[in-house]
Amino acid sequence: MGYAREMSSAKPFLSDIKELRRRARENMMRGSVTSDYKGDIDQAVDVLNAALATEIVCILRYKRHYYTAKGIAKDSVAGEFLQHANEEQQHADMIAERITQLGGDPDFNPEGLATRSHSEYKEGENLVDMIKENLVAERVAIESYREMVRFFGENDPTTRRMLEEILAVEEEHANDMVDLLEQHGKG
16 A cells, blocks of 8 residues: 555656657657757767777778788688678678767768777788787777777667677677687787
């Protein structure tokens, strides 16, 4: 009996439905960004555009390594580079889509790409150098994504979850590069 009384006097779980509907109609053209979005949208778009640049640089580096790999282990290592390039492309697509959902414009401009990116474009002298450069880039991406996950936190759980998903794949990529180094010498 006391519990039923407490429940009836408790604040309703959801906001006033009529008010939710009114706000939804009022700001329809903002798409998924509602009035309760807690983040700074301009800063969020800037952070995501830096992540996009990082992914593009990683795609380019992995593609170059795929095409220029030489040596007895070329086929297996190059195959790993190509797989990673394709997964980095998926990440770039996810990030670009999220930027547009937030009302921003994904920055694909090649001018300044290297300065917007967290990772570097390093060619490597040989197969082992290529693996090492990719491992360094993956480690940079891992730390960057962890920082972004903390930045978005509860202010933007959708972006945070997307970044957590990407982070998990980047961690797999780093482990793959360590495995390749162990197999093909630390040079």
